[in-house]
Amino acid sequence: MSSDDLESVLEEGGLSPYQAAAFVALLDLGAASARTIAQTSNVPDPRIYDVLRDLEAAGYVETYEQEQLHARVSDLDRITEALASRAERFSWASEEVEDRYERPHAEIGEARIVGRFETVFDHAREAIEGATDRIQASLTTGELADLAPALAGALDRGVDVRLSLHGEHEDLPSPESLAEYCSEARYRPLPAPFVVLVDRSELCFVPHSGSVNEYGVIIDDRTHAYVFHWFFVLCLWDVWEVYYSGRATEPPITYAGLRECLRAVEPELAAGRTVLASVEGRWTATGEDCSFTGRIVDCVYTTQSTRTDVDSTIAAYAGQATLVIDTDDGERRVGGWGATLEEVEATRITIEAIE
Known part of the structure; x- marks a missing residue:
C-alpha cells in the first residue's frame, strides 16, 4: 500500500488529512523534529x-522537547487495536447494510416487498404459529415438510387448514x-406460487x-388478502381433485367459508329439508364477535336466477352470497369474508x- 493510500484509509478512520500525512511520515521517520515532520509530510x-x-x-x-519539539509514534498496539476495532465496525456496518437490504425495503401501507424467499417463508411460519381461524397454503412437498410442525400446531388449535400441493x-x-x-x-400438477393466507388478513x-x-x-391487510383468497380458491383449489379430506360427511359439518356452506346447503333446502346451523362471526356494523344458532331458511346469491345444474364451481357464488337464518331473535342475514x-x-x- 502506498503512503497516499494509507493516508486515505487513516482519514476514513477519523484523522484529518494533515494528521494522517504527519502520522505516516512519522512512521517512516521513527522519531523526528516537528520541522522535519512538516517537511516530509508537506x-x-x-x-x-x-x-x-x-x-x-x-x-x-507522543511529543518531547529536545532543543525543539520532537515526536515519535506512541503505543503501537493501542493504535493498531483502535484501527482493528474500526475495521470491525466497518465490517459490521457492511453486514448490517446487507441485512437491512434483505429486509422488507419497499412498503406501501401494510404491503412489503422483499428480495429473499427465506424472509417470506419465516414470516409465513410465524403467521401460521399465530393462526386462530383459517389457513390457506400453496406449497411444494419440501415446503410442507418445513412448515409441518407449525401446521400441525394450528390444526390442534382448531384452525381450518387447507393445502394446495404441487410438484x-x-x-x-x-x-x-x-x-x-x-x-x-x-x-395441482402444474407449477404454482408459494402462497400462505392466514386469518383472512396475512x-x-x-x-x-x-x-x-x-x-x-x-401483506397484513384484509383487502389485499381477499384478492389473493380468490386467486387461491379459483386457481389453486376448487378445480382440483381432493387428495385428502378430514371433513365430516354427516352433521355436524363445519365450514370456514360461507360460499362452500351455501353450495352444500342449497340442494338440501331445495329438497325441502330442514337445516340447522350455528354461526360464529362478527356484527358488520360494530366488528364485535357474535354467535348464534338457528334454521337456514334461504340462500341468496348473485347468479341464482341464471344458475344451471352444471354450475358446480365456487365461481358461481363469487358475487353476493347470503344465508338467511331464523333464530330466536328473528332472522339474521349472514355473509362471508368481507360482508x-x-x-x-x-x-x-x-x-x-339436516332433517
Missing part, C-alpha cells in the same frame, strides 16, 4: 505543532399422513420457481343437523 510549518498535539491527544504520538406426484406424502397437518388437501406470496421475477410479498350487505360476517358455520 504539512505547513505553522500547522505542524497543532497537528502533533492533536495526534498526541488521540494517542497516536411431482410421486413425492406427495400419503393422504393418511396429511391428517396430522391439514383439514383438506388438493393436488398473506405471504412468492412467484413459482419458473418465474423470471424474483421477489416476495408480505357488507349482511348484518353478520361469518368466520365459521357448522351444520348441526
